[in-house]
Structure formats: C-alpha cells, structure tokens
Amino acid sequence: MSTAVGNTIVSLPDQSTAQLPKRHYINNEYGLLSWLLTEDHKRIALLYLFSVTFFFFIGGAFAGLIRLELLTPQPDLVAADTYNKFFTMHGLIMIFLFLVPSIPGVLGNFLIPLMIGARDLAFPKLNLLSWYVYMAGGTLTLAALVLGGVDTGWTFTTPLSTHYLNTHVITAAMAIFITGFSSILTGINFIVTIHRMRCPGMTWFRMPLFLWAHYAASLLMVLGTPVLATTLVLVALERLFGIGIFDPAKGGDPLLFQHLFWFYSHPAVYIMILPGMGVISEVISTCSRKRIFGYTAVAFSSVAIALFGFFVWEHHMFIMGVSSYSALVFSLLTMLVAVPSAIKIFNWAFTLQKGSITFETPMLYCFGFMGLFTIGGLTGVFLGSLGMDIHLTETYFVVAHFHFVMVGGGLMAFLAGIHFWWPKMTGRMYPETISKLAAVTTFIGFNLTFLPQFVLGYLGLPRRYAAYPPEFQVLNVLSTAGATVLGFGYMLPMLYLVWSLKYGAIAGSNPWQATGLEWQIASPPPTENFAEIPIMDHEVYDYEWLANKTKKEVTTVG
Amino acid sequence: MGLSPVLWQFLVNWLHNATLFPAEASTIAPYTDALYFFLVLMTIFGTTLVAVLVVVFSARYSRQRSPVATQIEGSTLLETTWTIIPLAIFLVVYVWGALLYFRIYNPPTNAMNIYIVGKQWMWKAEHPGGQHEIDALHVPLGQPVQLTMISQDVFHSFSVPDFRIKREVIPGRYSTVWFEATKVGRYHLFCSQYCGTQHSGMVGWITVMTPEDYKTWLEQSTSGQSLAQNGERLYASMGCNSCHNGTAAARGPDLAGVYGSKLTLTDGRQILVDDAYLRDAILNPSAHVTAGYAAIMPTYQGQLSEDGLIDLVEFIKNMQSDYRVQQTLVTAASGESAPTTPPQAAGER
Amino acid sequence: MDSALATTDPADLHAEQEHGHVSLPQHRHHFETVEQQREAGSFGMWLFLLTEIMFFGGMFLAYLLYRNWYYPAFVVGSNQLSVRIGTFNTMVLITSGFCMAIGVWAAEVRKRSLLTAMLVTTTLLGVLFLSLKYDEYHEKYELHHIPGNNFNVSMFTNPAGYGIKEAPLPPDMAQKTQVFFFLYFAMTGMHALHMIIGLGILCWLIPRARRGDFSSGYVAPVENFALYWHFIDVVWLFLYPLLYLINRHPMH
Numbered sequence A: 001m002s003t004a005v006g007n008t009i010v011s012l013p014d015q016s017t018a019q020l021p022k023r024h025y026i027n028n029e030y031g032l033l034s035w036l037l038t039e040d041h042k043r044i045a046l047l048y049l050f051s052v053t054f055f056f057f058i059g060g061a062f063a064g065l066i067r068l069e070l071l072t073p074q075p076d077l078v079a080a081d082t083y084n085k086f087f088t089m090h091g092l093i094m095i096f097l098f099l100v101p102s103i104p105g106v107l108g109n110f111l112i113p114l115m116i117g118a119r120d121l122a123f124p125k126l127n128l129l130s131w132y133v134y135m136a137g138g139t140l141t142l143a144a145l146v147l148g149g150v151d152t153g154w155t156f157t158t159p160l161s162t163h164y165l166n167t168h169v170i171t172a173a174m175a176i177f178i179t180g181f182s183s184i185l186t187g188i189n190f191i192v193t194i195h196r197m198r199c200p201g202m203t204w205f206r207m208p209l210f211l212w213a214h215y216a217a218s219l220l221m222v223l224g225t226p227v228l229a230t231t232l233v234l235v236a237l238e239r240l241f242g243i244g245i246f247d248p249a250k251g252g253d254p255l256l257f258q259h260l261f262w263f264y265s266h267p268a269v270y271i272m273i274l275p276g277m278g279v280i281s282e283v284i285s286t287c288s289r290k291r292i293f294g295y296t297a298v299a300f301s302s303v304a305i306a307l308f309g310f311f312v313w314e315h316h317m318f319i320m321g322v323s324s325y326s327a328l329v330f331s332l333l334t335m336l337v338a339v340p341s342a343i344k345i346f347n348w349a350f351t352l353q354k355g356s357i358t359f360e361t362p363m364l365y366c367f368g369f370m371g372l373f374t375i376g377g378l379t380g381v382f383l384g385s386l387g388m389d390i391h392l393t394e395t396y397f398v399v400a401h402f403h404f405v406m407v408g409g410g411l412m413a414f415l416a417g418i419h420f421w422w423p424k425m426t427g428r429m430y431p432e433t434i435s436k437l438a439a440v441t442t443f444i445g446f447n448l449t450f451l452p453q454f455v456l457g458y459l460g461l462p463r464r465y466a467a468y469p470p471e472f473q474v475l476n477v478l479s480t481a482g483a484t485v486l487g488f489g490y491m492l493p494m495l496y497l498v499w500s501l502k503y504g505a506i507a508g509s510n511p512w513q514a515t516g517l518e519w520q521i522a523s524p525p526p527t528e529n530f531a532e533i534p535i536m537d538h539e540v541y542d543y544e545w546l547a548n549k550t551k552k553e554v555t556t557v558g
Numbered sequence B: 001m002g003l004s005p006v007l008w009q010f011l012v013n014w015l016h017n018a019t020l021f022p023a024e025a026s027t028i029a030p031y032t033d034a035l036y037f038f039l040v041l042m043t044i045f046g047t048t049l050v051a052v053l054v055v056v057f058s059a060r061y062s063r064q065r066s067p068v069a070t071q072i073e074g075s076t077l078l079e080t081t082w083t084i085i086p087l088a089i090f091l092v093v094y095v096w097g098a099l100l101y102f103r104i105y106n107p108p109t110n111a112m113n114i115y116i117v118g119k120q121w122m123w124k125a126e127h128p129g130g131q132h133e134i135d136a137l138h139v140p141l142g143q144p145v146q147l148t149m150i151s152q153d154v155f156h157s158f159s160v161p162d163f164r165i166k167r168e169v170i171p172g173r174y175s176t177v178w179f180e181a182t183k184v185g186r187y188h189l190f191c192s193q194y195c196g197t198q199h200s201g202m203v204g205w206i207t208v209m210t211p212e213d214y215k216t217w218l219e220q221s222t223s224g225q226s227l228a229q230n231g232e233r234l235y236a237s238m239g240c241n242s243c244h245n246g247t248a249a250a251r252g253p254d255l256a257g258v259y260g261s262k263l264t265l266t267d268g269r270q271i272l273v274d275d276a277y278l279r280d281a282i283l284n285p286s287a288h289v290t291a292g293y294a295a296i297m298p299t300y301q302g303q304l305s306e307d308g309l310i311d312l313v314e315f316i317k318n319m320q321s322d323y324r325v326q327q328t329l330v331t332a333a334s335g336e337s338a339p340t341t342p343p344q345a346a347g348e349r
Numbered sequence C: 001m002d003s004a005l006a007t008t009d010p011a012d013l014h015a016e017q018e019h020g021h022v023s024l025p026q027h028r029h030h031f032e033t034v035e036q037q038r039e040a041g042s043f044g045m046w047l048f049l050l051t052e053i054m055f056f057g058g059m060f061l062a063y064l065l066y067r068n069w070y071y072p073a074f075v076v077g078s079n080q081l082s083v084r085i086g087t088f089n090t091m092v093l094i095t096s097g098f099c100m101a102i103g104v105w106a107a108e109v110r111k112r113s114l115l116t117a118m119l120v121t122t123t124l125l126g127v128l129f130l131s132l133k134y135d136e137y138h139e140k141y142e143l144h145h146i147p148g149n150n151f152n153v154s155m156f157t158n159p160a161g162y163g164i165k166e167a168p169l170p171p172d173m174a175q176k177t178q179v180f181f182f183l184y185f186a187m188t189g190m191h192a193l194h195m196i197i198g199l200g201i202l203c204w205l206i207p208r209a210r211r212g213d214f215s216s217g218y219v220a221p222v223e224n225f226a227l228y229w230h231f232i233d234v235v236w237l238f239l240y241p242l243l244y245l246i247n248r249h250p251m252h
Helices: A032-036 A041-069 A080-116 A124-146 A169-196 A209-241 A254-287 A295-309 A324-352 A361-384 A386-392 A396-426 A432-459 A470-503 A543-557 B005-017 B029-060 B076-105 B211-221 B227-237 B275-283 B306-317 B323-333 C002-008 C010-019 C034-069 C071-079 C083-108 C112-142 C171-175 C177-211 C220-245
Strands: B112-119 B122-126 B132-134 B136-140 B145-151 B156-160 B165-169 B175-179 B185-191 B204-209 B262-264 B270-272
Touching: A032 A041, A041 A080, A041 A124, A041 A396, A041 A470, A080 A124, A080 A169, A080 A209, A080 A254, A080 A396, A124 A169, A169 A209, A169 C034, A209 A254, A209 A295, A209 C034, A209 C177, A254 A295, A254 A324, A254 A361, A254 A396, A254 C034, A295 A324, A324 A361, A324 A386, A324 B029, A324 B076, A361 A386, A361 A396, A361 A432, A361 B029, A361 B076, A386 A432, A386 B029, A386 B076, A386 B165, A396 A432, A396 A470, A432 A470, A470 B005, B029 B076, B076 B175, B112 B136, B112 B156, B112 B306, B122 B136, B122 B306, B132 B136, B136 B211, B145 B156, B145 B165, B145 B306, B165 B175, B204 B211, B227 B306, B227 B323, B275 B306, C034 C071, C034 C177, C034 C220, C071 C171, C071 C177, C071 C220, C083 C112, C083 C220, C112 C177, C112 C220, C171 C177, C177 C220
Parallel strands: B112 B145, B136 B204
Antiparallel strands: B112 B122, B122 B132, B145 B175, B156 B165, B156 B185, B185 B204, B262 B270
C-alpha cells in the first residue's frame, strides 16, 4: 500500500502474483448435480442469485411493457385485458419472486453463517428445499403466464378474483402459496441459526446489523406468511366450490379477505426492506471506517419495525368503510412505525460524521438508498394520514411511494450488497468506473420514472389504468423515458458482473478492509467456511482490532 | 432551429394541455390541499436535511481530508432528538389527517341524497326524482350532495380527484361520501379500485351546474317516475303490502315513518333505521325482526336488483302514511290490477 | 457426505474432546456439538409450530366473525355434528398423544421395542381417528351438507320433516349454515390433512425405530415429531369445543 492517502479503501493483492485460493466452495465439486444437490449455503445462495435475477428480468420486461403502453393515452399497444395481465405478472413476480427472496435468499444465505462464524445454516437440507420450493412456485407462476395469464392484480381482491374472472387465478394463487413456504423455511432457518449457531464470543450486541435486520425480517416471514397461505387456500376453495366465505351474496364478507390479505402483505413490505437496511448498515460502516452511530438504536429499530409492522395493516382499507375508531388507531400506529425508519436514516447519516469516507460503488448505491428511501418513507406518512389517504390511495401516488421504498430502497440495497460482497462471492472485483456509472444512471433513471408519478397521483390518475385522459400524457411520457434510462442502469451490472467473473481483478480475502468475520477468510471461502470456528474477541465494527490484526500479520510474514 | 412547425405546434399543444395540479372544485379541496402542502414541505425539508448531511459529511470527512476516522459510540441526546422531532411532526400529521377524515366522511344534515350503483364497468346514478344517468352525474353548485353507493358485483371505488373525495363502493353494503361543489364545470369521475378488464373504462364526468341550470336539467331528464314511485310499484308487486300495511291485523310492522326512528329488535338490540338497515332487513329479515313480530318474512335475496332495493328503500324512506298502501291492497283484493302498476314492472327499470 | 465429514472434521474432534460427547453418525458437520444440533432442531420445530398457529389462526378468526354474525345458523349446524363421535375421537387423539409421549421417553431410555410399539399404537389410533372422521364426512355428504352447488338447506328450514326436534330456521338464516359447514370442513379438513402428513412421517419412523436408529441416544426425529403430533392434538382440542360443543342447544 502506498503511504499517500488515496481516495479508496480498496486494497488488492499484487495482481501479477495473486491467485484465487486453490480450493473453494465453487470448485470444490463439479457437475450439475453437485449444484442441484448441494447443501452448502454459499452454493444455494448462488442458485438463488441466478433464479432471482432471472425473475427480476422477466418482471422488469413486464414493467417495460407497462411503461410502453402508457406512452399514449389510448390502449394502442395492447388491449386492456392484456395490460391487466401485464401489471398482475409484474406485481406477482417482482414481489413474491424477486423482492421477498432477493436479499435474504442471496446475501442472507451466503453471509449469515459467515458473519456469525458458523459452518452452515442450522438446516442445510431445509435451505436447499426452500430453493426448490421457490423454483416450484416460480415455475407455477410462469405456467399461469404461459397458459394465458392472470389478471387479478397481485392483491387477489375478492370477489373479483373468486367469481368474476376466468383467467388462471387458482394456478397463480397456488404458485404464491407454494412460494410462501419457501419464505417460511428461510425464516425458520435464519432465526434458529442466529439463535443457536453463533460462534464463541458472538453476543447479540456483537452481531453485525445485517444479522439484526435479517432476524427481524425472518420473524415477519415466520409469523406473517402462514396467514397469506390461509387466505389463498380460502380464495382457491371459494373459486372451486363457490362457497361464499368472501361473497356477500352468500353471507360472506369481502372485507375479511382484505383484513387477512393485508395482515400478511403489509408486513411483507418490511420483509422486503429490512434486509436491505441491514446491507446499508454494513456498507456505510465499512466505507466510512466507523462503527455505526448508535448501534443499539439501529438494531432495536429493526425489531421495532417488525413488531409495529404487524399492527398497521388496516391502513390499506381506510376508504373501505371500516370503523372510524379503528381507522384512528391504525393511523396512529402507522405514524409510529415511521419513526424507527427515521431513526435509522439519521443514524446512518451521522455514522459519516468524523469518518474517513470513500466513494466506491456500494457506497454510491447506499447514498441513493438514503435519498430515495427518505422520500419513500415520508410519502408513506401522506398515506398513513387518514384524510390525505382518501385522495391519494389507489392512485399513482401509491405506485410512486411503493416503488420509492421497494425499488429505490430494496433494489438499491440489493445492488449495493451484490457489489459489496461480489469479491467475497466470486473472488474477483467488479470494474469500478462502469459500475459507478451504473449506480448514477440508476439513480437518475429512477427519479425520472417515479417523481412524475407523485404528481400524477395527486392529479388523481388511478393505478392499473390501461387508458387515461390525455392531459396526463406529458407526465407519463417523462415516466416512460425514465424507465428506459432505468432499464439501462439495470442491464449494466448484469453485463459487467458476468465479465468480471473472468477478467475482474483478484480481490484477496479482504479488499474493503472490513471487520466482519466473513472478510477474515479467503475469497471465495472454502466449503467449510472456517478451518477452525473463530472466536469473536472484539466488538463489532472494531476497526482498531482490524488494524492491529493486519499489522501483526505484516510483521509475522515480513 | 430545424424543428418542423407541425411538430412544434404539437409539442406546444401537448404541453399546454398538460396539468400539474388538480382543480379545487369542492369545499373540501382547500382543506386537503393545505395538509398536502404541509406534507410536501415536510418531505422536502426531510429529504434536504438528509441530503445536506450526507453531502456535507462526505465533503468534510472524505478520506483525503480525514484519513483517520474518530470512533463514536452514539449520542443519546442526538438520537432522542431525531426520535422525538419526527414523532412530533408525524403526530401533528396524524391529528390533522384525522380531522380531515371526519370532515370528508361526515355529511352535513342538509345534504341531498343521490344513489350510485357501480357495476362492471359503469356508474349508474339515480336521483330521487327518477333521473337516471350512466357514467355521468349532474349536481348543483353550492349544495351538499351525499352519495349512497353500492356495487352490484365487485369492489369499485368512486373517485373525484377535483373534489378530493373517494370511497370504496362495496358489494353487499352501502357506503356514503359527500361533497359540495364550488365551481361550475366538468370533472373526472374515476373508478380507482381495480375491477376487471375494462377498469380503465369505468370513468365518467361529474357536471356541476348552477342551481337554476340544475333545475332545468332535472325537469328535462326525468323519466316520469320518481324512485319512490318505482318503489311503490315494487312494494305492491313483491307483496310487501300484504303484511306491512299498517292495519290492526298486519303480520309485519308498520313502515310509515319508520325511517330515522329507533327500533327494538327481538334480540333486544336498539337499532337506528337507516338506508343500510332497510336494505339488510329486506335481504336478511331473520336477523332484523322487530320486537313483537314473528320471523316469518321470506328473504328477497336474489329477487331484487340493487336498483330495485334502492327504489324500495327510497319509497319506505318517504312513506309518511299507510293510506296509499292500503288503497293498493283494496284495489288488489277487488280483483283489479293496482293503479299505475303495469304487470311487467318488477324492479328493473 | 455429512456423516463422513463428521468423523474427519478437526473441529468435531475438538468438540468431542472438550465436551466428552461421543460422535454419532447422525451428527452433522456444521454443528459444533450434538447438543447444539438437538437444540437447533427442536427450536426450529417450535418455530414451525408457530407458523402453524398463524395458519390456523386465520380460520379461527373467520369462525369467530361469522359465528357472531350468524349465531342461529351456527347453532343448528353444530347440532348436526355428533357429540358422541366427536368426544370419542377426542379421547382417541389424546390417547395417541399419550402413546407418543411414552414413545419419546422410550427412545430416551433406549427401549427399542417399546418405542416401536408406541409408534405403531399412535399410528393405529391416528387411523382410527381419520376413519371416524371419514364416517362423519360421509354422513354430511349423504345429507347434502357439503358446501357448494349441492348444498341443501331443507333440513334446517323444515326440521320436522326430517324428524328433528328443532325450531325451523328462516330461509335466509338457513342459507348461512353453509358458512358454518364450510368452516367445519375447512378447519377439520386442514386438521385431517396435518394428521395424514403425520401418519406418513410415522410410517417412515417405524421401520427406522425397529432398526434401532433412535435407541442409541439420537432421539431428535422422534422428539420433533412428537411436538408436531401434540400440536395436532392441541388444534383438535380447540376445534372440538368450538365446532361440537359451545353452540349446542343454547336455546333450551
């Protein structure tokens, strides 16, 4: 390392002599079967990476088609029924097959055992099973698409879904039902692992915040997903036998469906965003060389979000004639759940203070996350506020808010995490300049796509419209233009990350000089992770410990 | 510039027709907008604050300027500050929003009532005077209008952005919303809850007219029969009058003046008779038996359309005496058909 | 692969020396100690049961809501269920749970034949429960009380015609018995599905128990299965009073 202080923390081994370790989890065994039957959490993580990327691009293709259709006020690209199938598929795929499993399935699977100093997750077979279950769900979703599509919207609203559509509702409902089991299995696995598999010295408050976030998200997966399962079973039964549990003509209550559905689907958004927050904590700490400001507050705010997240579902139903008093309670709880997120944002911002900050690609994605998530979170307050919700709900404002949180938040965090741990997963660095370009492109494209939608929403344009009044065209054109830029922003990483597999610089075990246990072993790690179970004898994010350790290594080697 | 004049004209036209802010056309709109501007300011302030913090810290503590980080555990004071201040702001928003919610959903007592039936994929408005409209609604300026809405099939949502009102239209139960228009003009009516294939076609226009124009419109658009008159026919043809006729021997309770009164049911509950109660009692009579009467009324579930139910409800609402009911009964008993009741008039208009 | 690694893994040797544990062939390499593996297993099982509670919870919520709305229909619907069979089945399930508990104890004290016997008894009792349940379902089928297009309410609107001493329900309320029967079938059906899965696992456990897999200190599968089986019992202990008992003849 040169003595002059550079503008990057990345320190790579001498490229002329550096080599990947001889044996690591990728080349430990060969052949398709060694992948399909693997119980290694790292290999399963890669399986997840391939599959979520696959589904992301399918879901993204539908997003592109939707934006293309909305370029003009008339439904001239596709007819209304096709458009309805597009947004339903976009929603189902992006939510259940991408956002929910993306960070837990890829980064969580890969990193949780490494971060707590374990050889694997508690139940490796269940872990593999969860991937198969996920693939079965995904295949069934694609089957619903190929057979002719489904047009319920991702919300399966009754009685529309049960009695008024003749598309493949049951296939889609079963696909989501099955995918749910994958998420339950992952959740159980993470919770047990975090409780029982921590290495000696790894107390709860020495756990990286990534783990706290995954722990909170797993609680939601375990407690929320079964209710979605019940709901979907009831929808399928009602559709098959015409029982009437959600049909007012037969004495059923369609609002019961709304309650049951949102009891899962609201916490589900926290399942999608909490793991992302975990990623942000790791990256910000590493790139500013500092312990996270107010570690305890950030850790507990994850758990608080998970707890409060279970008691706000009715805010999706404020205009549906629920009792005003329950609306008051749920609106208040919604305001409360916004606070822990605000705490996190400020704690991350103040982590930067007096740090030693560098601006590698993951950090740029983190900054993007902080800006977009702040907007997404604050516009959520609009919707949680009872009177404002009346005008804004079911419009493009909701669409914009949701995408700011889920795409601006969740997806940005996923990309930050993929770039950050790419050297650990593959042993090679991604190319820095072009990836920075991708991060900036994504940020610009995103804002251009979704900021106009806030305006559209306040103008009152309802969502899920294949055709719209002509005065809304200008904003829709802007949004479609932004989506094009955004599409390029997402294509770039796909290309250069694949390129880096062969041509990327050899990363060495700890390119970021990060403190996590995962960085103290070879990249890519060996199959058994640790030759000896490590002992956590220092606090988390302890950069002095790392400096001492590096110094010692240098002196013993030199 | 080599921009062709046609394209230029198109662009100008296109941008000129674009809107960025909805019209404020109801008494509620200014209140909603006030909260909206507050929230927008809050968002701009919050986002700017975060952006400034990130940019300033990034510039001041970049690796070149600050090669060594100073470790900080945290600060209870700072953390409490950014817990309490957002919480306080959110609570203000909460109270403000709750007040607005009650303003939007609690109708004034002098509101005139119009019925709305939503079905795939159209809005049907029924004025008490019998004027029917499809995908359109004419209302007078400066007069509170309450809409009693129901869906015949799936969930719909009645949304008028320029009035800042919206309410879900649900199958099987009435929901209400009210507004008072403040500007003459035509305003978009949207169905904002996804309701199937032609969801985006379930749109219409609200026309706000001066009271004089509205009066003229009412007179010109009448179908000749008010809702209550339709209801009266139904009342006779469904045989309601054989029990609910106010005579001493009647097997059902007297319905004259029942609307708005408090009833005691057989199970001891006290019920205020409103539109929803009347509708429910017709469809699920056994759960709504007035004290002192036997549960002998059959259900009319499946025999009456939502329009028919509205006619009946409107008739019972306006029924001040049983005179006409008994007249119908006498006529029917004497073997003649009831006056002004063509035999085919069974609920469908 | 795991068990092969378990003997060669240096960390495991280390663990054995430190804790004095004998390495079992079932010990999986990624656990430090057998104890840790067992704890993780049962903890995972408890979490799984938690998800099951949430799964049934949604249906219990629907039951409570509709019972509140359509109380008379729930009363006559409930009167249609046989308390005799229900009570007997409850006893059958409790007994099977008891046998399962003995089975776990037998595994812990390494009594192979007792364990096998207990698992077989549990299976037989489970089958008995299901066949009685089938009987009940079949009766409902014959009476057209299975919700759907063939559902028939005449027994509730005209009980005298069927020789039942019961006040007739008005037709609108009689229709709501369909909601009761739907919930009855959904809840007991889901319960029965869980039992069938349980019986499947038992059929896999019994030959292994006979082979002696669980009589040498490795009891985790038996223990975790017992948790599952007891959970099914507990669900039934809620279903039985809700469906068979609490609505019964309260009018008299």
